Amino acid sequence: xxxxxxxxxxxxxxxxxxxxxxxxxxxxxxxxxxxxxxxxxxxxxxxxxxxxxxxxxxxxxxxxxxxxxxxxxxxxxxxxxxxxxxxxxxxxxxxxxxxxxxxxxxxxxxxxxxxxxxxxxxxxxxxxxxxxxxxxxxxxxxxxxxxxxxxxxxxxxxxxxxxxxxxxxxxxxxxxxxxxxxxxxxxxxxxxxxxxxxxxxxxxxxxxxxxxxxxxxxxxxxxxxxxxxxxxxxxxxxxxxxxxxxxxxxxxxxxxxxxxxxxxxxxxxxxxxxxxxxxxxxxxxxxxxxxxxxxxxxxxxxxxxxxxxxxxxxxxxxxxxxxxxxxxxxxxxxxxxxxxxxxxxxxxxxxxxxxxxxxxxxxxxxxxxxxxxxxxxxxxxxxxxxxxxxxxxxxxxxxxxxxxxxxxxxxxxxxxxxxxxxxxxxxxxxxxxxxxxxxxxxxxxxxxxxxxxxxxxxxxxxxxxxxxxxxxxxxxxxxxxxx
Amino acid sequence: xxxxxxxxxxxxxxxxxxxxxxxxxxxxxxxxxxxxxxxxxxxxxxxxxxxxxxxxxxxxxxxxxxxxxxxxxxxxxxxxxxxxxxxxxxxxxxxxxxxxxxxxxxxxxxxxxxxxxxxxxxxxxxxxxxx
Numbered sequence: 044x045x046x047x048x049x050x051x052x053x054x055x056x057x058x059x060x061x062x063x064x065x066x067x068x069x070x071x072x073x074x075x076x077x078x079x080x081x082x083x084x085x086x087x088x089x090x091x092x093x094x095x096x097x098x099x100x101x102x103x104x105x106x107x108x109x110x111x112x113x114x115x116x117x118x119x120x121x122x123x124x125x126x127x128x129x130x131x132x133x134x135x136x137x138x139x140x141x142x143x144x145x146x147x148x149x150x151x152x153x154x155x156x157x158x159x160x161x162x163x164x165x166x167x168x169x170x171x172x173x174x175x176x177x178x179x180x181x182x183x184x185x186x187x188x189x190x191x192x193x194x195x196x197x198x199x200x201x202x203x204x205x206x207x208x209x210x211x212x213x214x215x216x217x218x219x220x221x222x223x224x225x226x227x228x229x230x231x232x233x234x235x236x237x238x239x240x241x242x243x244x245x246x247x248x249x250x251x252x253x254x255x256x257x258x259x260x261x262x263x264x265x266x267x268x269x270x271x272x273x274x275x276x277x278x279x280x281x282x283x284x285x286x287x288x289x290x291x292x293x294x295x296x297x298x299x300x301x302x303x304x305x306x307x308x309x310x311x312x313x314x315x316x317x318x319x320x321x322x323x324x325x326x327x328x329x330x331x332x333x334x335x336x337x338x339x340x341x342x343x344x345x346x347x348x349x350x351x352x353x354x355x356x357x358x359x360x361x362x363x364x365x366x367x368x369x370x371x372x373x374x375x376x377x378x379x380x381x382x383x384x385x386x387x388x389x390x391x392x393x394x395x396x397x398x399x400x401x402x403x404x405x406x407x408x409x410x411x412x413x414x415x416x417x418x419x420x421x422x423x424x425x426x427x428x429x430x431x432x433x434x435x436x437x438x439x440x441x442x443x444x445x446x447x448x449x450x451x452x453x454x455x456x457x458x459x460x461x462x463x464x465x466x467x468x469x470x471x472x473x474x475x476x477x478x479x480x481x482x483x484x485x486x487x488x489x490x491x492x493x494x495x496x497x498x499x500x501x502x503x504x505x506x507x508x509x510x511x512x513x514x515x516x517x518x519x520x521x522x523x524x525x526x
Numbered sequence: 527x528x529x530x531x532x533x534x535x536x537x538x539x540x541x542x543x544x545x546x547x548x549x550x551x552x553x554x555x556x557x558x559x560x561x562x563x564x565x566x567x568x569x570x571x572x573x574x575x576x577x578x579x580x581x582x583x584x585x586x587x588x589x590x591x592x593x594x595x596x597x598x599x600x601x602x603x604x605x606x607x608x609x610x611x612x613x614x615x616x617x618x619x620x621x622x623x624x625x626x627x628x629x630x631x632x633x634x635x636x637x638x639x640x641x642x643x644x645x646x647x648x649x650x651x652x653x654x655x656x657x
Contacts, residue, residue, distance in 0.1 A: 290609040290630055291536055297631035298542035305634050306549040321538055454582075 058257050066250040073242045077235035088227050092131075092219065096166055096176040099129055100217045104178035107137060111180050111213040116146055123148030126217060133173060133218035137180070140212050149218070172221040180213035284450045285336050288462065292325035292332075299325075328460065335464035339449060342471030349475050351389040353501045356427065357381040360420055363396055367403040375407050376415040383421035389499045390427075394476045401469045402431040402480075402492045408459060410435025410489065427478075427498040432491040438484040446482060455486060529572040530641075532556040533563035533589065534607060535581040539630065543576065543607075546634045560584025564592055567599060574644060576628075579608040579615060587622060594623045603644045 103126050110118035119137050126135040127149045134149030166174035299318040307315055341347055360379055368377045399418065406416040410433040419430045438446060442453040447470040450463035466480075473480040477497045484490035530552050534540040540556055547554045555570055557563040560577075561584045567575060575593070579586035586606060594600045606619045606627040616627055625647060628640045 287609060291539065294609065294631035295536075295538040295542070297633060298539060298546070301634035302542055302545050302549075306545070309549065318542075325538070 055258050055261050058261065059254060062250045062254045062257075066246050069246045070239070070243045073239050077239050081231045081235045084231050085224075085228050088224060092174075092221075092224055093166060096174060096217065096219045097178075099126060099132065100176040100178040100215060103135065103217060104180045104215045107180050107213070107215055108182050111137065111139065111145070112182055119146040120148060131220050131223055133220050134216075135218075136216045138214045138216070142214070145213065166219070169218065172225060174219045174221060176217045176219065178215050179211045180215055181209035181211050184208045184210050281449055285332070288332055288450065289329055292328045295325045296322050328462075332462045332464075335462045335468060338468050339464050339471065342468060342475065347394065347472060347475040349391045349394055349477070351391055351499070353387040354390040354392050354395075356384050356386070356388050356390070356420060356422075359390070359392055359395060360399065360418055360429075363399045363403065364418055367400060367407065371407045374412045375410065376413070377403070377407075378415060378417045380417060380419040383419070383423075384427070387501050388422065388427055388496075389501055390496065391476055394472045395496070398469050398472045398476075398480070398494055399429060399431065401465050401472075402494070405465060405492075406431055406433035406435065406490075408461070409433065409456070422498050425498050427496045429494040429496075430491055431494075432489065434489040437486045437488045438482060438490050439486045443482055443484065447480070529553045529555075529570065530574045530576060531563060531566050531570065531572040533558075533560060533566075533575070533577040533581070533586070535559060535578060543637065546637055550638065560586065560589035564589055567593065567602065568596075571599070572602065574603050574605065574641065576605045576607060576641075579606050579619060587618065590619065590622045590624060603648045605640055605644055 103122060106122050107119060109115070110122065123135040123137070123146055126132055132149070134147065136147045137145040139145055166176050169175045299322050303310075303315060303318055360381055364377055364379050371377065403416060403418065410416065414434045416431070416433045419432075421428050421430075436453070436455050436457075438453050439455065442451070442455075445451045446453070447466045449467040452461055452463045470480050473494055473496070478495050480492060480494045482490055482492050530547055532540060532543050532547070532554060533556070534543065535558050537558070540558065544554050544556050555566055555572070557566050559581050563575075563577060564584070566572075577586045577589060586608075590604055590606075593602065593604065600623070603625045604623065606616075606624045607630060608615060608619075608627060609630045619627060625644050626640055628637065632640075
């Protein structure tokens with residue numbers, strides 16, 4: 044459907060933003076919750092303290108009634124001492140109805156006595172950390188009528204307390220230290236802060252881990268997509284080039300056939316034969332190309348197996364050389380130098396044959412008649428080194444960089460035919476064997492191809508491959524005669 | 527239309543084209559790259575040029591551009607030979623002034639038909655005033 048909006052790609056910046064936002068959200072929620080809970084806690088403590096203060100003050104006021112009425116300061120002092128026995132109580136003061144201080148017990152700090160006249164419901168803040176609770180000391184009014192007296196007595200007997208009107212005879216002021224409240228508050232905030240910090244750290248740590256993981260996954264996914272795109276592009280290029288390579292021999296075949304068909308009757312036999320020969324050559328050329336493309340395809344998809352077996356190195360080289368010599372004995376001089384390598388090595392004869400034969404055939408193809416092509420092998424430092432050198436047309440430095448790419452041919456190959464795949468196959472084969480191939484050359488000064496293979500210790504007990512064993516068969520499949 | 531210059535880097539294909547033209551009674555000269563082709567056209571002034579597009583040293587496009595820049599040579603019909611049938615290459619050649627194209631591989635009949643078509647078109651434009 045064209046009208047479905049495309050899914051927003053999961054970019055790394057989006058992931059980062061989401062994670063950070065979530066993290067911030069968690070921490071913010073935590074902070075808000077903590078603050079709310081702490082404040083509620085503090086409020087509860089505060090309310091409890093207020094209640095307690097009022098209770099003590101009310102009780103003391105009740106107890107002090109008699110003392111104030113009778114003017115018994117000693118009794119008042121006792122009550123004051125008792126009041127101070129409660130925790131947090133700083134002082135306890137009694138004032139008479141006119142606001143004069145009667146008794147003062149406890150902390151020396153003295154509030155303005157005139158303030159003692161004021162009565163407020165809640166605690167009065169007299170100092171930064173002191174609340175003062177006040178209560179009126181009252182006594183029931185004197186009954187003025189006979190009815191009131193009777194009602195009074197009845198009330199006293201039934202309830203044990205008078206409900207009637209009361210007159211104020213004094214004020215008690217009790218100071219409560221807020222130290223404990225402050226302590227609680229500090230502790231609560233500290234706890235909340237620690238808790239928030241822990242949550243924040245955990246959130247950040249988790250976010251960091253998640254982020255790391257997600258970004259890593261995204262990066263590797265992006266890298267894989269890029270790699271796949273690159274490979275697809277390479278493959279497309281390969282396919283285009285390969286198909287292009289087929290057109291020329293096809294064009295030759297078609298035009299030769301056309302010419303033979305239309306003008307064969309007017310043509311000399313020699314001319315006809317020449318054209319038939321060109322058709323044959325073109326078919327051969329295309330067949331080679333086909334084989335090479337298939338081999339390269341196998342190599343690229345990793346289907347070139349490598350089976351190491353103890354192999355007589357010098358023997359194998361002589362064999363390969365003999366094979367190439369069979370097709371170039373009259374035109375070139377092929378030499379083998381195996382003095383620096385003795386004994387057996389763990390090799391896959393099939394792959395080595397493919398590699399070395401390819402290089403030797405190239406050397407013959409690109410060097411002049413009568414030239415010398417040399418194959419040398421040496422071992423040392425855990426490596427087996429093959430060198431194929433020729434005195435041919437050489438390879439320019441700018442070509443050397445791309446020499447092992449499919450279809451790349453040197454700029455100076457001129458009329459010499461080639462699929463352009465030989466070295467690509469050679470390199471893949473060398474890599475399948477765990478080795479590498481490189482070139483040393485200059486234009487007009489020949490070339491030396493150096494193949495380095497790992498020289499692992501020969502495993503005792505493994506069956507040795509005889510010179511005329513299955514290696515030959517393998518070579519027949521992979522090599523073809525180039526005329 | 528008697529003189530044809532063939533510019534094609536593949537020797538086998540070039541040989542066959544020359545043979546076909548020869549058998550049909552044309553006068554043919556051939557070259558294997560753009561530079562030599564250009565020299566040939568300048569000194570021989572053919573009636574038709576057949577040129578491969580993909581060549582080393584100087585490819586068909588460059589040769590076509592050089593020809594179109596030369597007032598003496600720009601009227602000569604230009605027939606492209608190409609192994610790639612991609613539209614992009616065709617369009618580029620046409621924009622540069624090629625008259626027609628032929629994709630490889632082709633039969634002798636196809637080649638002669640292309641020559642015929644280009645010849646007819648050249649005759650038409652030559653017949654028009656102000657061409």
